[in-house]
Amino acid sequence: MNCQVIIVRSLKRSLPRYLYAITPLILGHAVAAPPANFDDRVESLRKQVGVPGMAIAIVENGKVTLAKGYGVRKLGAPEPVDAETIFPTGSTGKAFTVADLGILVDQKKIDWDDKVIDHLPEFQMYDPWV
Secondary structure, eight states: OOHHHHHHHHHHHHHHHHHHHHHHHHHOSSOSSOOTTHHHHHHHHHHHHTOSEEEEEEEETTEEEEEEEEEBSSTTOOOBOOTTOOOOOTTHHHHHHHHHHHHHHHTTSSOTTOOHHHHOTTOOOSSTTO
């Protein structure tokens, strides 16, 4: 297996996380709607990486600016991806949780050494330190 095949397979698995991370960079700050060529750019990237389908949601100040699907749910199947399509995400939620916590630490809203129950008193575990 050559290096290019390995990279493409890796991109297929990581594309949703990658797009989640770069969407703010593509759109800039506080935009009311995506740029005119946004769909073309997303579709081009989707085809380049070779995934059958994907969905993007952009939420600004609590309001959905964009919720849209691209491509199909399964390779060779006609059902399109839409804003309601659910994708398996595996363990990616852990990475997003830690990134979100890092933002809160940077904003001085929490500290890495804080107990969870200091911020969420209803969260109780067997270990009182949590």
